[in-house]
Amino acid sequence: MTKLFYIGFISFSLLLMTFVYPTQSFSAEGIKKEKLTVLLDWFVNPDHGPLFIALENGYFSDLNLEVELIAPSDPNDPPKLVAAGQAEIAVSYQPQLYLQSAAGLPLKRFGTLISTPLNTLLTLADGPVKSISDLKGRKIGVSVAGFEEALLGSMLNKYGLKLSDVTLINVNFSLSPSLLSGQVDAVMGAYRNFELNQLKIEGHKGHAFYPEEEGVPPYDELIFIANTDITDNKILRLFIDSIEKATQFIINHPKQSWEIFIKNRPELNNQLNKLAWFDTLPRFALRPAALDTARYLRFSKFMRSQDLIKSEINIEEYAIELVH
Numbered sequence: 001m002t003k004l005f006y007i008g009f010i011s012f013s014l015l016l017m018t019f020v021y022p023t024q025s026f027s028a029e030g031i032k033k034e035k036l037t038v039l040l041d042w043f044v045n046p047d048h049g050p051l052f053i054a055l056e057n058g059y060f061s062d063l064n065l066e067v068e069l070i071a072p073s074d075p076n077d078p079p080k081l082v083a084a085g086q087a088e089i090a091v092s093y094q095p096q097l098y099l100q101s102a103a104g105l106p107l108k109r110f111g112t113l114i115s116t117p118l119n120t121l122l123t124l125a126d127g128p129v130k131s132i133s134d135l136k137g138r139k140i141g142v143s144v145a146g147f148e149e150a151l152l153g154s155m156l157n158k159y160g161l162k163l164s165d166v167t168l169i170n171v172n173f174s175l176s177p178s179l180l181s182g183q184v185d186a187v188m189g190a191y192r193n194f195e196l197n198q199l200k201i202e203g204h205k206g207h208a209f210y211p212e213e214e215g216v217p218p219y220d221e222l223i224f225i226a227n228t229d230i231t232d233n234k235i236l237r238l239f240i241d242s243i244e245k246a247t248q249f250i251i252n253h254p255k256q257s258w259e260i261f262i263k264n265r266p267e268l269n270n271q272l273n274k275l276a277w278f279d280t281l282p283r284f285a286l287r288p289a290a291l292d293t294a295r296y297l298r299f300s301k302f303m304r305s306q307d308l309i310k311s312e313i314n315i316e317e318y319a320i321e322l323v324h
Contacts, residue, residue: 054246111285116212171183
């Protein structure tokens, strides 16, 4: 996803307190509420729909949770801040979870927000690339070294190609513009719910190659992580229960939920976000607390095969399924 629709961020200086354990406040009725700070992975966008519907519809409050949602000034910060005990929850990525665990960060996945990949290899439908095999000798735009290159390499390998058969260009998150300008022939890292719609708005049709159809094991795009010190805390289960209720509401009432999402965020009310909202609906995890152990282990093997981690890690160290 690009930075084309940047929204002003709340400074993390507001967070520089210690939250190793959730704090408490009291409602006007004197009912004790548990305070949770949730750090988003990126600026506010439709990927975060269940969080904001849970907030606006009062699902958090119904379970005596006082939840603050904060967008990061630096997308790399949320996991580090949670690991340091400066926030309770962060939205992160399953592939990054293995790297964080390998680096020794005390983090565990306890829920899923988006249960399918969003990443794609994107080309123009009327361009010369009709198959991944057509990429030989061509330029491909990337924004994040490491994982995106591993995805691309795996997809190329299925067609007998290697990374050395293409030229990688750092487009610094300017994915759609670099494709439309002809700077590159394809871009890796384009989100299927955003960049395809961005091209449509610009009057162009894109063609997406999906990693999970081209040799890459499926994975969760967005997950909820917490410090290992609090993953046995019951309020995380209450949080996930609220997310599940919000997701069910979104699926049952897509148009109404869109209106709720933008009501207090007029800056999000644009064509791109509206298209993305409806394209994201089938991607939300209907059972956000559920952990598919075999799926996570399978992706761990993929990360190891791509030399992104030195060895496979015991799943108990980085993922948990909460119970009531």
